[in-house]
Amino acid sequence: MNLEKSYATYLDEQDVLKTYRNEFYNRNNIIYLDGNSLGLLSKRAEKAVDHMMQSWKQYAIDGWTEGNNPWYYLSEQLGKLSAPLVGAYSDEVIITGSTTTNLHQLTASFYKPEGNRTKILADELNFPSDIYALKSQLKLKGYHPDEHFIQVKSRDGNTFETRDIIDQMTDDVALIVLPGVLYRSGQILDMKTLTNEAHKRGILIGFDLCHSIGAIPHHLTEWDVDFAFWCTYKHLNGGPGSVGGLYVNRKHFGNNPGLAGWFSSSKEKQFDMEHTLTPAADAGAYQIGTPHVLSAAPLLGSLEMFAEAGMKQIRTKSLQLTQYLMKLIKADLTEYGLEIANPIDDAKRGGHVFLVHPEAARICKALKAEGVIPDFRKPNGIRLAPVALYNTFEDVWETVQILKTILKEERYKQYENKRGIIA
Numbered sequence: 001m002n003l004e005k006s007y008a009t010y011l012d013e014q015d016v017l018k019t020y021r022n023e024f025y026n027r028n029n030i031i032y033l034d035g036n037s038l039g040l041l042s043k044r045a046e047k048a049v050d051h052m053m054q055s056w057k058q059y060a061i062d063g064w065t066e067g068n069n070p071w072y073y074l075s076e077q078l079g080k081l082s083a084p085l086v087g088a089y090s091d092e093v094i095i096t097g098s099t100t101t102n103l104h105q106l107t108a109s110f111y112k113p114e115g116n117r118t119k120i121l122a123d124e125l126n127f128p129s130d131i132y133a134l135k136s137q138l139k140l141k142g143y144h145p146d147e148h149f150i151q152v153k154s155r156d157g158n159t160f161e162t163r164d165i166i167d168q169m170t171d172d173v174a175l176i177v178l179p180g181v182l183y184r185s186g187q188i189l190d191m192k193t194l195t196n197e198a199h200k201r202g203i204l205i206g207f208d209l210c211h212s213i214g215a216i217p218h219h220l221t222e223w224d225v226d227f228a229f230w231c232t233y234k235h236l237n238g239g240p241g242s243v244g245g246l247y248v249n250r251k252h253f254g255n256n257p258g259l260a261g262w263f264s265s266s267k268e269k270q271f272d273m274e275h276t277l278t279p280a281a282d283a284g285a286y287q288i289g290t291p292h293v294l295s296a297a298p299l300l301g302s303l304e305m306f307a308e309a310g311m312k313q314i315r316t317k318s319l320q321l322t323q324y325l326m327k328l329i330k331a332d333l334t335e336y337g338l339e340i341a342n343p344i345d346d347a348k349r350g351g352h353v354f355l356v357h358p359e360a361a362r363i364c365k366a367l368k369a370e371g372v373i374p375d376f377r378k379p380n381g382i383r384l385a386p387v388a389l390y391n392t393f394e395d396v397w398e399t400v401q402i403l404k405t406i407l408k409e410e411r412y413k414q415y416e417n418k419r420g421i422i423a
């Protein structure tokens, strides 16, 4: 491996996805490596929002059924566009809600404690919102989280061994919820094996795909996963607060959702205004109320790019970018106490690199001051996400040079080693 900048330039020239960079709004002289927190705005997403505003202007109430993207069917239309990203049938996916509300909905629907089978199994490294939601769902059913909530322990504080998770699949577990990719270390959990092992023990299992959708391919239907949910503002570039998504396996179709609303209805029946719900025959049944049309609109533009580029090519470039980043760090930066804490194995690494350093908080501040946008994760983590659709190998090379100067000259010492309000 060549460590010179010319090699980065060469890799960029070979990049089959290079034209997509121009489709995004990259700020001048800023290297954006935070696409796993908030993806960049693309011109296509912007245009899609403009079109939606036009349809409101032009059609008013008739926009529900008129125009290119009638609002009444928008959640289903976007579900269809998202299905290839999770490896599901179109009718198994719906764009609705947010990660947390979808988790509430799915837990309310799939957590059915019975006899001794009362527990929910999760992990100790998941994002707090998921943990709060699961604990509150336990309480709603009259179970105390201290006794009925199991969180798998990590041996190294960053990752899990598949067998440690399987060991916790005891016969008192009713439901398992785990991340597809861990938000800090970027570890991919073996969703296929975990699903298979859960089902052998009669346990339902769902995955949070916030950090995996748009970063890695999935085969939810083939793996027989029961349900999944995700946000669309990270790797999918849907914009701040863009509408989330969920997947429900066809074998669970035809049931009433745990949290019902009029948009859970079969579309033909919805305007009959009956007081007995006829749920949609597909994943649409897990919607609750009126779709957030303006917050879903950007996805029309953004998902089109994923369909064109294809997850296979996106994943290939993403792996090349993170491999390249790790190589440069190993060659140049480990002497300054920076450690790579994400899985090295391609099959286990998601779309970002996770570095640990005791001065991480202020190293991130120094990076930002020097034009590189990382994100800090308490207490000592730095996430860097070189994104296949808009980052380059030169971005990666530059970042490592900047990071080296910051560490070598201890430039981070100008800052407080404390996180900001949003880190």
Ligand SMILES: *Cc1c(COP(=O)(O)O)cnc(C)c1O
Binding pocket: 098, 099, 100, 101, 126, 127, 129, 130, 179, 183, 208, 210, 211, 231, 244
């Ligand atoms: C980003 C993220 C969330 C955010 O949930 P919202 O409901 O969109 O605020 C939740 N869980 C995980 C694992 C995440 O990565």
